[in-house]
Amino acid sequence: MAKKLSMKKRYSALTRDLDWTPSYVDPEKVFPYTSFEGIKIHDWAKWEDPFRLTVDSYYKYQAEKDKRLYAVLDGFAQSQGHLSLSDAKYLNSMKLFLQGVTPLEYAAHRHFAFLARHYNGPGPRFAALCQSIDELRHTQTEIHTLSTYNKYYGGMHSWPSQFDRVWYLSVPKSFFDDAMSAGPFEFLIAISFSFEYLLTNLLFVPFMSGASFNGDLPSMTFGFSAQSDESRHMTLGLEAIKFLLEQDEANVPIIQAWIDKWFWRGYRLVALIAQMIDYMLPRKVMSWQESFELYFEEQMLNGLFKDLEFYGIKPPRHVEHAIAEKEILSHQVYWGLYSFSFAAAFTTTVPDAEHQDWLRAQYPGTFDKHYQPLWDKAAKIQADGGRFFFQGLPQLCQVCQIPMLFTEPGDSTTICQREREYQGERYHFCSDGCQWIFDREPEKYVQAWLPVHQIFQGNCGGPSVPEVLAWYGIQDGDGGEYVGSADHVDWERWHAAAPVRS
Amino acid sequence: MAVRAITETYDFPSRSRQELYGDDQLVHVLWKGNPLLCAAATFRAPRAMPFGEFLAGLIDPWAGSDPDYRPGAGRGWTLDGAAFDPSPEASLAELGVGHKSLLTFEA
Numbered sequence: 001m002a003k004k005l006s007m008k009k010r011y012s013a014l015t016r017d018l019d020w021t022p023s024y025v026d027p028e029k030v031f032p033y034t035s036f037e038g039i040k041i042h043d044w045a046k047w048e049d050p051f052r053l054t055v056d057s058y059y060k061y062q063a064e065k066d067k068r069l070y071a072v073l074d075g076f077a078q079s080q081g082h083l084s085l086s087d088a089k090y091l092n093s094m095k096l097f098l099q100g101v102t103p104l105e106y107a108a109h110r111h112f113a114f115l116a117r118h119y120n121g122p123g124p125r126f127a128a129l130c131q132s133i134d135e136l137r138h139t140q141t142e143i144h145t146l147s148t149y150n151k152y153y154g155g156m157h158s159w160p161s162q163f164d165r166v167w168y169l170s171v172p173k174s175f176f177d178d179a180m181s182a183g184p185f186e187f188l189i190a191i192s193f194s195f196e197y198l199l200t201n202l203l204f205v206p207f208m209s210g211a212s213f214n215g216d217l218p219s220m221t222f223g224f225s226a227q228s229d230e231s232r233h234m235t236l237g238l239e240a241i242k243f244l245l246e247q248d249e250a251n252v253p254i255i256q257a258w259i260d261k262w263f264w265r266g267y268r269l270v271a272l273i274a275q276m277i278d279y280m281l282p283r284k285v286m287s288w289q290e291s292f293e294l295y296f297e298e299q300m301l302n303g304l305f306k307d308l309e310f311y312g313i314k315p316p317r318h319v320e321h322a323i324a325e326k327e328i329l330s331h332q333v334y335w336g337l338y339s340f341s342f343a344a345a346f347t348t349t350v351p352d353a354e355h356q357d358w359l360r361a362q363y364p365g366t367f368d369k370h371y372q373p374l375w376d377k378a379a380k381i382q383a384d385g386g387r388f389f390f391q392g393l394p395q396l397c398q399v400c401q402i403p404m405l406f407t408e409p410g411d412s413t414t415i416c417q418r419e420r421e422y423q424g425e426r427y428h429f430c431s432d433g434c435q436w437i438f439d440r441e442p443e444k445y446v447q448a449w450l451p452v453h454q455i456f457q458g459n460c461g462g463p464s465v466p467e468v469l470a471w472y473g474i475q476d477g478d479g480g481e482y483v484g485s486a487d488h489v490d491w492e493r494w495h496a497a498a499p500v501r502s
Numbered sequence: 503m504a505v506r507a508i509t510e511t512y513d514f515p516s517r518s519r520q521e522l523y524g525d526d527q528l529v530h531v532l533w534k535g536n537p538l539l540c541a542a543a544t545f546r547a548p549r550a551m552p553f554g555e556f557l558a559g560l561i562d563p564w565a566g567s568d569p570d571y572r573p574g575a576g577r578g579w580t581l582d583g584a585a586f587d588p589s590p591e592a593s594l595a596e597l598g599v600g601h602k603s604l605l606t607f608e609a
Contacts, residue, residue, distance in 0.1 A: 036508045183506070336540045374537060381569060388538070392564035395530045395542040395604075405540040415532060415541065417604065419582075425516055426582075426602040428530065441505045446516040453518040456528060456546040 011052040016045075019122035031120045037183035040248035044121025047243050050235035053130055062137060065225045069141060072221040077148050086214040087282040088153065088491035089482050092346040094146055094219060095155040096276060097207055099345060100172045102142045103163040107176045108191060109135035115184050124243075127236050131192075134229040145222040153487050155345040158473035162345060165460070166472045167451035168272075168337070170401045174448060175269050179262075181444075186258050188240045194262035197237035198304075200230060201295035202270050206277040209285040245311040252312050261440065263316030264433035268400035275334035278359065279351065287362040288330040297323065318433040321409050327363050328412045331371040336405045338378070339390035343465065345474050347482035350379050370412060387481050393452045398427045398445055399434035406430045422446065520601040525549060527601040529594065531561055533576075534606050538568045542604065553597060554590030565609070576607035 005013060022030050034041070075081070085091070112132035119125045150156040163169045179190040195203075208223030210216075244251050274288040286294075305315045334348070341348040351359065356375065359367045378388045394403035408414045409432070418429040422442045429435040438445045454460050461471025477486030505512045520527055527549055532542035545560045562573040579586040581597070582604055588597050599605065 033508065037506055183508075332540065335537075339540050370537065377538060386569070389567065390539060390541075390543075390564075391567040392543040392545070394540070395532075395544045403541040413535070413537065415534075417532070417542075419604070423516075425519060426600070426604075428602070428604070443505045443512055443514065446518075447514050449517060452544050453528065456544070457522050 007052065011049075011054055014054045015049075015126045016122045027120070031118060033118045033184050034120055037185050038254055039183075039185045039244060039251050041120065041244075042247055044119075044123065046246070047121050047123035047127075048239060049123055049127060050239045051130075051232055053232075058130060058133070065228075066137075066141070069221050069225045070144070073145060073148060073218050076218050081215075081217060082149055082152055083494055084215050088487045089347065089349065090210075090214040090216065090280070090282050091149055091153050091155075091487070092348070092482075093207065093210055093276045093280040094149065094216065095153075095346040096272065096280070097219075098142065098146045098156055099159040099162055099166070100169055100272065101203075101207075102139055102146075103160065103169075104172055104176050105135045105138040105142065107180065109133075109139060111180050111187060111191075115187065118184055124240070127239075131233055131236060134233070138226055138229070141222055141225065145218045148218050152490065154475070154477040154485070155347075155479065157475070159345070161473055165451075166343075166345065166474070167340075168344060170449065170451050171272065172269060174401050175265055178265065178444070185244060188237075188244075189255060189258040190262040190265070192233065192237035193241045194237075194259060194266050196230070196233040198263060198300055199266045199270055199296070200234060201299070202291060203273055204230060205295065206273055206285060206291060210277065210281045213283040213285050214281060241308075242311075245308075245313070256313055257440070259313065260317035261437050264318050264322075264431075264437060265400070267322050268402060268431075268434065271329055271333045271402065274330040275337060278330035278362070279334040279348075279355075284358060289326045289362065292322075292326045317436065318431070321431065321433060324409055325406070325412075327366045328370070328407065331359075331363070331366065332405050332407070333402075335371070335374055336394075336403055339388065340394070340403070342389050342480050343469060343472070343474070344479040345472075346478075347480055347485050347487065349482035350375050350382065366412065382481075382483075393455060395428060396450045396452050397430035397434050398448055398450070399429055399437050401448065401450060402430060404428065404430045518602070523601075527594070527599075529556075529599055530602065530604045531564070532604065532606040533565055534578075534608050536568060536609070539565070542606075547594060549595040550593045552591050552593055553588040553599075556594060557590070571609060575609040578606075578608040580606045 021027075028035065109132050112128045112135060116125050116129035116132055119128065146156060163173055176191075179187050182190065204223065204226075208220060208227075211219035211223060241255065244255055274292075277285065277291060278288050301315055301319070305313070337344065338348040338350075356367075356372065359371070363371075381388045394405075396402070397404055404415060404417065406416050408416045416431055418432065418435040420427050420429070420435060420438060420442070422438075423446075425446070427438060427442075427446070429438060451460070455463075455468055461467040482488055518528070523546060525548055526546050529545050529547055530542045531545065533539050543564050545556075545564075547556055547560060557574065557576070561576070562571075565571045565576070566573070579588060581588075581599060586597075586605070
């Protein structure tokens with residue numbers, strides 16, 4: 001009987017040994033995507049696999065994790081676990097997750113499958129294949145995890161089509177479309193390095209710790225089940241950048257420009273997380289500022305980028321603007337969402353007294369001065385029987401597609417406006433970072449599907465708010481003000497002292 | 503710099519170009535110094551619309567999101583960064599308000 005192969009040999013036999021060199025077709029025709037970006041690869045075999053994983057061991061391991069997750073989901077559903085959440089409004093953070101992040105997992109699944117075909121080397125092809133399967137599994141497990149809540153709460157019923165239509169979801173969608181429509185190496189720097197490595201802790205830790213602090217056992221368990229995959233993806237991102245930098249010195253400036261671009265693209269996207277962590281969690285985990293300082297400034301700027309100096313890589317362009325706005329970002333973004341939540345599939349509300357005390361303690365330099373007066377005014381409008389909403393459509397940034405609510409660097413009271421004329425047409429940007437991205441590739445960003453402009457062109461169901469909301473698939477009870485919303489009323493009823501009728 | 507693409511001819515029209523709005527155009531309006539309105543608003547308006555109508559029909563209802571706003575209270579107008587003193591009878595086109603121009607005011 002043949003001897004059993006060692007792990008290393010087995011891995012090699014099942015991955016790299018399946019590669020062959022085309023002899024009667026031009027390699028350029030077999031792999032048409034890997035030359036136009038200007039990246040030079042001399043030896044694909046130098047790609048080191050961060051994890052020696054084979055398909056059979058991968059499936060076995062993931063199946064174990066799935067079993068544990070689904071056992072938790074069943075138990076939670078059977079014991080009416082949703083009633084022990086910290087508050088119904090906690091679920092706004094998971095609505096945002098389901099609407100904005102789950103579709104990105106699916107997009108990542110699709111594009112890594114494409115890369116699993118199109119890299120010349122078997123090492124990166126196999127790594128992309130594994131990640132593609134991970135991303136599909138994350139999509140599915142996230143859907144199953146949150147379907148527990150869809151039975152009882154608004155805002156979770158139409159997220160796949162909303163991702164393609166709703167104004168605030170065009171922020172994550174356009175981010176990922178930008179990456180998918182780039183070349184295969186830029187995608188790797190955009191998603192595997194900048195997103196999965198640089199910013200992943202800022203994205204996942206707040207959601208999963210938020211889940212754990214707020215009684216959301218299913219999402220917390222999903223988080224644990226995805227964690228080992230995420231660390232594999234992070235390692236892939238790091239391996240990818242080192243491989244590309246070591247292959248040819250001419251790759252360095254190309255990669256630097258991609259880091260500069262994708263740091264800012266990703267950073268603008270996580271603005272949605274900044275408001276979530278400071279405003280949407282009834283039981284707090286940490287502030288955005290603390291989280292940014294720990295996961296970005298300390299771990300990335302003082303850690304990773306020190307290591308990358310060796311290759312001639314500098315910290316991302318415009319990073320100083322991100323640092324300078326860490327005390328104001330979450331407040332600006334949540335105020336924006338509060339102003340427009342009549343057109344959202346989540347609710348917003350004025351932070352209560354205890355929540356405002358926490359914000360004041362976390363942001364002593366900015367909360368009292370700039371944001372307390374806004375909440376006071378909003379509370380007064382509400383006390384008079386109204387509800388403050390922005391009664392119009394906002395100007396959007398041509399690149400990040402977020403309403404232009406960010407302020408000038410160093411001046412938190414003046415809205416930052418940047419403008420470029422390109423081929424006779426004006427374009428506006430929320431920041432130097434977004435303008436710089438446009439200037440590099442204006443031909444790309446003139447094509448942006450800006451939700452506000454599309455509404456005005458008549459492509460979103462009609463000119464009135466009810467028509468647009470119908471086209472968005474947003475129903476009564478999905479958005480608007482939390483106090484008095486269907487979720488709020490149900491929650492109060494479920495927790496009333498009166499016994500539940502049998 | 504240009505897009506590095508797999509084709510030699512990477513060239514697509516703007517998805518917000520003026521012709522897509524017929525005789526209308528988009529105009530951005532920012533109320534400076536009022537953080538209650540988190541961003542500038544974008545409106546679609548006919549190029550032939552007199553400024554007074556634009557103000558009363560579009561800007562006032564939007565600025566009225568702030569209950570302290572008084573219709574017509576705007577002053578210190580700018581158009582695309584330059585001082586601007588619009589006559590209410592003149593049309594947007596006559597005043598030089600173009601597609602995706604930025605108007606600002608204080609109140």
